[in-house]
Amino acid sequence: DAGITQSPRYKITETGRQVTLMCHQTWSHSYMFWYRQDLGHGLRLIYYSAAADITDKGEVPDGYVVSRSKTENFPLTLESATRSQTSVYFCASSLVGPEAFFGQGTRLTVV
Amino acid sequence: AQSVTQLGSHVSVSEGALVLLRCNYSSSVPPYLFWYVQYPNQGLQLLLKYTSAATLVKGINGFEAEFKKSETSFHLTKPSAHMSDAAEYFCAVSDSGGYQKVTFGIGTKLQVIP
Numbered sequence: 262d263a264g265i266t267q268s269p270r271y272k273i274t275e276t277g278r279q280v281t282l283m284c285h286q287t288w289s290h291s292y293m294f295w296y297r298q299d300l301g302h303g304l305r306l307i308y309y310s311a312a313a314d315i316t317d318k319g320e321v322p323d324g325y326v327v328s329r330s331k332t333e334n335f336p337l338t339l340e341s342a343t344r345s346q347t348s349v350y351f352c353a354s355s356l357v358g359p360e361a362f363f364g365q366g367t368r369l370t371v372v
Numbered sequence: 373a374q375s376v377t378q379l380g381s382h383v384s385v386s387e388g389a390l391v392l393l394r395c396n397y398s399s400s401v402p403p404y405l406f407w408y409v410q411y412p413n414q415g416l417q418l419l420l421k422y423t424s425a426a427t428l429v430k431g432i433n434g435f436e437a438e439f440k441k442s443e444t445s446f447h448l449t450k451p452s453a454h455m456s457d458a459a460e461y462f463c464a465v466s467d468s469g470g471y472q473k474v475t476f477g478i479g480t481k482l483q484v485i486p
Contacts, residue, residue, distance in 0.1 A: 265415075303462060303476040304416070351415055360406075361474075363415030 264288075267352050267364035274342050274371055282337045282367050284352030290362075292355040293335040294319075295327065297348040298366070304351065310335055342371045374399045376465045378477035386485050391435075391450040393480050395463030398444065405446040406464040406474070407437055416462060422446060433457070458484045 265286040274280045284293065291312050296304040296319075306319030308327040316327050324346060326338045335354075339346055349368050353361040379394040397403055404423050408416040420431025427439040433456075437448045448461060463477040 301478055303478040305476075306474075353415075360418055360421060363417070365413070365415050 265352060265354050265362055265364045267350075267367050270365065270367060272367060272369050274369070276343060276371055277341050280339045280342055280369070282339075282350055282352075282369070284335045284337070284364060286333055286335075286352075286354040286362075288354060288356065288362075289332055290354035290356045291332075292361070293329065294353040294355070294361065295325070295335070295337045296351045296353065297321065297346075298351060299348050307337065307350075339369075342369075344371050347371045374403065374465050374467045374473070374475050376463050376475055376477040378461075378463050378480050380480055381478065382481045382483065384483040384485055385453045387455055388452050391448070391453045391457065391482065393448040393461050393463075393482065395437075395446045395448065395477060396444050397446060397463075397465045399465055399467045401467045404466040404468075405437075405439060406466075407431065407435070407446075407448050408462045408464060408476075409433075410460045410462065410479075412459075419448070419461070453482075453484045455484050455486065458482055 268283045294309045295307040298304050305321045310316045310329045313332045349366050351366050352364040355361040375398045377396045406421045407419040409419050410416045420429045422429050422439045430436045435450045460479045460481045462479045464474050466474040
């Protein structure tokens with residue numbers, strides 16, 4: 262299917278565990294982004310990538326790791342999950358400029 | 373530094389009434405401005421964007437927004453609310469045109485009362 266897909270849609274994990282959220286886009290967009298959405302904060306940028314093998318920190322990168330070995334994939338890894346990382350995570354992609362397309366989100370609960 | 377303020381985290385309107393969602397921005401350079409809509413359990417979808425062309429921007433689903441530099445505002449309006457407009461709306465600003473520099477507001481949840 263064309264578009265941007267995130268998996269899993271829902272995830273429950275325990276404190277201290279490593280968890281990876283997947284993001285895949287079929288448009289060959291250069292830019293990809295990871296946001297977290299929390300009540301009262303809107304969307305905050307975690308990491309972004311301008312192209313394969315090029316990544317950079319956003320506003321709230323601590324505790325997260327990203328990689329982008331292929332243009333179409335941009336996984337987000339929580340190395341040691343904490344309760345404060347309970348959130349809804351959105352992946353987005355953009356060809357160029359400020360218009361982005363969002364995935365449906367992953368709701369992560371850390372217990 | 374750029375920032376955006378959405379006035380009113382919750383707005384209720386009657387079906388058929390005017391929708392007005394307020395957004396004020398701060399930017400040191402001419403900004404790019406956006407409104408996104410998020411339906412329950414969905415990602416964000418672009419409603420409209422201002423990129424220094426016409427100050428009145430028309431978007432999807434009958435929404436429009438007017439860029440007012442003197443008021444640093446970019447309010448979203450729709451003449452007649454429909455039940456399907458119930459969603460959360462986010463205003464966003466970018467001072468560089470590059471998406472990594474976009475700052476989102478905290479969102480306004482729109483309730484449409486039948």
